[in-house]
Amino acid sequence: MNEDIILLxxxxxxxxxxxxxxxxxxxxxxxxxxxxxxxGSLVFLALAALMAMxxxxxxxxxxxx
Amino acid sequence: MKQPALTEGLxxxxxxxxxxxxxxxxxxxxxxxxxxxxxxxxxxxxxxxxEPGPLSGYRMMTAHGVNIFxxxxxxxxxxxxxxxxxxxxxxxxxIAWRPLAWSGLATMIAGxxxxxxxxxxxxxLLYDAPPELAGTPSPAVAAFYLGYLLLAVGLxxxxxxxxxxxxxxxxxxxxxxxxxxxxxxxxxxxxxxxSSIAALxxxxxAARWAFGLAPMPSEYSVGWHILFHNMHYLPLMxxxxxxxxxxxxxxxxxxxxxxxxxxxxxxxxxxxxxxxSLYHMFLEPNLAEAVRxxxxxxxxxxxxxxxxxxxxxxxSLEVHARAHGAKGLFGWxxxxxxxxxxxxxxxxxVVNLALGGTFSFVLIQEKLAPLLSDTFFVPGYFHFLTVxxxxxxxxxxxxxxxxxxTGRALWRPGLIAALPYIITAGLLIFGTxxxxxxxxxxxxxxxxxxxxxxxxxxxTALMAGIGIGGLIMAAGLLTYLFALLWTMWPxxxxxxxxxxxxxxxxxxxxxxxxxxxxxxxxxxxxxGAMAVFTALAFxxxxxxxxxxxxxxxGH
Numbered sequence: 001m002n003e004d005i006i007l008l009x010x011x012x013x014x015x016x017x018x019x020x021x022x023x024x025x026x027x028x029x030x031x032x033x034x035x036x037x038x039x040g041s042l043v044f045l046a047l048a049a050l051m052a053m054x055x056x057x058x059x060x061x062x063x064x065x
Numbered sequence: 066m067k068q069p070a071l072t073e074g075l076x077x078x079x080x081x082x083x084x085x086x087x088x089x090x091x092x093x094x095x096x097x098x099x100x101x102x103x104x105x106x107x108x109x110x111x112x113x114x115x116e117p118g119p120l121s122g123y124r125m126m127t128a129h130g131v132n133i134f135x136x137x138x139x140x141x142x143x144x145x146x147x148x149x150x151x152x153x154x155x156x157x158x159x160i161a162w163r164p165l166a167w168s169g170l171a172t173m174i175a176g177x178x179x180x181x182x183x184x185x186x187x188x189x190l191l192y193d194a195p196p197e198l199a200g201t202p203s204p205a206v207a208a209f210y211l212g213y214l215l216l217a218v219g220l221x222x223x224x225x226x227x228x229x230x231x232x233x234x235x236x237x238x239x240x241x242x243x244x245x246x247x248x249x250x251x252x253x254x255x256x257x258x259x260s261s262i263a264a265l266x267x268x269x270x271a272a273r274w275a276f277g278l279a280p281m282p283s284e285y286s287v288g289w290h291i292l293f294h295n296m297h298y299l300p301l302m303x304x305x306x307x308x309x310x311x312x313x314x315x316x317x318x319x320x321x322x323x324x325x326x327x328x329x330x331x332x333x334x335x336x337x338x339x340x341x342s343l344y345h346m347f348l349e350p351n352l353a354e355a356v357r358x359x360x361x362x363x364x365x366x367x368x369x370x371x372x373x374x375x376x377x378x379x380x381s382l383e384v385h386a387r388a389h390g391a392k393g394l395f396g397w398x399x400x401x402x403x404x405x406x407x408x409x410x411x412x413x414x415v416v417n418l419a420l421g422g423t424f425s426f427v428l429i430q431e432k433l434a435p436l437l438s439d440t441f442f443v444p445g446y447f448h449f450l451t452v453x454x455x456x457x458x459x460x461x462x463x464x465x466x467x468x469x470x471t472g473r474a475l476w477r478p479g480l481i482a483a484l485p486y487i488i489t490a491g492l493l494i495f496g497t498x499x500x501x502x503x504x505x506x507x508x509x510x511x512x513x514x515x516x517x518x519x520x521x522x523x524x525t526a527l528m529a530g531i532g533i534g535g536l537i538m539a540a541g542l543l544t545y546l547f548a549l550l551w552t553m554w555p556x557x558x559x560x561x562x563x564x565x566x567x568x569x570x571x572x573x574x575x576x577x578x579x580x581x582x583x584x585x586x587x588x589x590x591x592x593g594a595m596a597v598f599t600a601l602a603f604x605x606x607x608x609x610x611x612x613x614x615x616x617x618x619g620h
Binding site: 008010011028030 | 258266284329335
């Protein structure tokens, strides 16, 4: 996997784990944090997916040549 | 000398992109002018030089915060994000999904107008606008929240356009990999999108209440803290990305550690945003003790990304300068092109970041936050960051961007290169007086702290220092703004020559292995200063004959 995508996936994982913690651990109990970090993790997952699609499209074109 | 990628790329942008960017930066400068004028009025009031009365005084304070912290910083970021996305991804690039970017700009301007109406017509709610302060719904209160919501939606649209600008050349098979700046732009755009979501999370319930559609939100302060945390990080991330670009433009060097480490360094910002956010909640009375301890420990990591990028930039400059004959520990610093306005702005931005960073660490300690958060310590330290670091960096970048958009040479670059020193001098007076005032217990949001002559004499003297420092800062900024607005104005017939700003070209040389000590030494000094001022804060505050009652306002 390309380093750009790996870095964005790491960001997604960190944000998603934090969102899960805020949503499920009673000690934190801050649903607002869970909402924002959760949506944020999806933003970075979407960016990583778009980058992967762009790369896959280029590879497909190269292999057709 | 080879034309820098920034100016060359800007020159080749289509006319439609240039028009969009000119309007975006024009709106940014207008917001900054309004904010600086209101800031000067607030500083003069706090200094006791004028007495506008409480309503007008708080209206100025609100206009200052709203125009600068929300509109200047985010119009400027939106414009710079589009510039970097279009210029660095592919030679001869342009802004993708331009209609979406125009829609975003129109929405942001609508938000700007809505907020301006709310500040002028309604109760001055200060920039955090807690619904409890407004008390009852009204059109002006609704306009306040509507303005912020429109700003958030507009920013999301522009960030999406920037993402498309970076991705499209790869979908179109025009590039094989993304340059460092393009990758950083993707991360920056992502964080802007998340902040837009955080703004909706914070302000939508309040807006529904203000329109009479729902009860007053009970969790407003939590939503505000999450947004506010992002708004601390976003401008700093933008600043270091702009430094990366400007160093390349002014000195001709890239990071010596290669593109991999550069991308990792920018990613660190995104990785550290959520885990370090808990310290904003330290004033919440119901926060569990364990969460306070965890938040305090995690807050220590808040400067890791900025320190990393700082080390990489300083080491890159030092090593290249030594390859070009620099001698002594600090001799390389003198070789930098200080007569270049962008270089002078970056240099002072680094100094101010060190000062602001040192004192921000004092504030985010769990035991000190309740004692200092409602004192003048907060504006005392954060102006080093908002004005001295972020604003100076953005203004320095505009010295390169605006002449290429308008075709007009920068107005008096020699004078502009001197302004960061004047602004920093004002900041030092303002910040020093403000921080001492904070340590002495001067309240943060009280316009007249004399308390009918019952307050300590020191407080009045410190407030005069704050007023003088604030007015010097404002004078420097307004001169800078005049220069940039003059440059934006269409050139008269026959005056189209763009003069190159003073620069050096240290690129194209592979430096030999050499020691670069200034970066690590600076960080050591910074850590030492943080420890000293934290200990000093404990000592001073424990000796004060005052008792602090933590409000839930946070910082």
